[in-house]
Amino acid sequence: MRFIVTENYEEMSYIAAQETAKFIRENPKLVLGLSTGGTPLGTYQELIKLHEKEKLDFSQVVTFNLDEYIGLEPNHPQSYTRYTWDNFLSKVNIQKQNVHIPPGIFNDDKQVLKEYDQKMLEAGGIDVQVLGVGGNGHIGFNEPSELLNSHTHIASLTDKTIKDNARFFSNIEEVPRKAIAMGVGSILKAKHIIFIANGSEKADAVKKTFNGRITTDCPSSLLQLHANLTVILDKKAAKLLN
Numbered sequence: 001m002r003f004i005v006t007e008n009y010e011e012m013s014y015i016a017a018q019e020t021a022k023f024i025r026e027n028p029k030l031v032l033g034l035s036t037g038g039t040p041l042g043t044y045q046e047l048i049k050l051h052e053k054e055k056l057d058f059s060q061v062v063t064f065n066l067d068e069y070i071g072l073e074p075n076h077p078q079s080y081t082r083y084t085w086d087n088f089l090s091k092v093n094i095q096k097q098n099v100h101i102p103p104g105i106f107n108d109d110k111q112v113l114k115e116y117d118q119k120m121l122e123a124g125g126i127d128v129q130v131l132g133v134g135g136n137g138h139i140g141f142n143e144p145s146e147l148l149n150s151h152t153h154i155a156s157l158t159d160k161t162i163k164d165n166a167r168f169f170s171n172i173e174e175v176p177r178k179a180i181a182m183g184v185g186s187i188l189k190a191k192h193i194i195f196i197a198n199g200s201e202k203a204d205a206v207k208k209t210f211n212g213r214i215t216t217d218c219p220s221s222l223l224q225l226h227a228n229l230t231v232i233l234d235k236k237a238a239k240l241l242n
């Protein structure tokens with residue numbers, strides 16, 4: 001486990017992008033796991049800059065998103081499909097057929113879940129996962145619970161997550177209550193994880209992730225078991241770490 005503590009969000013984002021770019025240069029066919037939300041926005045902006053200025057090549061990169069809200073059309077302003085294309089993928093030379101994001105609208109849930117895991121398996125699993133953390137220790141939408149899912153599943157958002165994510169919607173009622181989420185098994189099987197967190201509101205979750213005991217009540221604490229974890233935090237998120 002490698003810890004990097006930065007002065008601020010911008011530096012965290014810059015370093016996370018440099019780390020990701022290093023993996024892409026080493027392996028142009030990298031299978032890259034993508035997260036959404038506020039945290040990785042700066043990382044994606046830096047990766048776009050690297051594409052524009054240094055010709056970082058995404059033409060063979062394959063991506064898998066962690067999750068998608070159930071009930072949102074792909075072009076809904078708050079869908080993670082839209083987020084990922086608008087904030088990142090439409091601005092680099094990725095091939096559409098290499099992008100995998102679970103659907104928010106579907107008929108046969110069992111089929112959708114099975115297919116997503118199958119596609120990940122066929123791609124050889126995630127090489128590098130960019131991962132944020134929820135204020136409650138969730139990773140993706142793997143929320144604190146007595147039992148966690150290893151595979152892609154339908155996740156119910158906790159009240160805390162619904163409240164946290166309401167800032168992206170016009171009101172809290174609009175936040176979907178369910179999502180399709182990659183399981184902790186798939187996340188932990190990623191060959192390398194780049195964990196990013198910023199701001200004081202994440203300090204407690206970061207402490208529980210790395211200084212606490214391993215518990216499904218804090219799904220991110222399972223990351224302590226991962227052999228190739230790069231943790232990049234701004235100093236506010238790192239302030240409670242021992």
Ligand code: PGA
Binds near residue numbers: 037040132134135
């Ligand atoms: P945030 O969400 O980046 O919007 O704080 C992080 C997460 O829930 O993984």
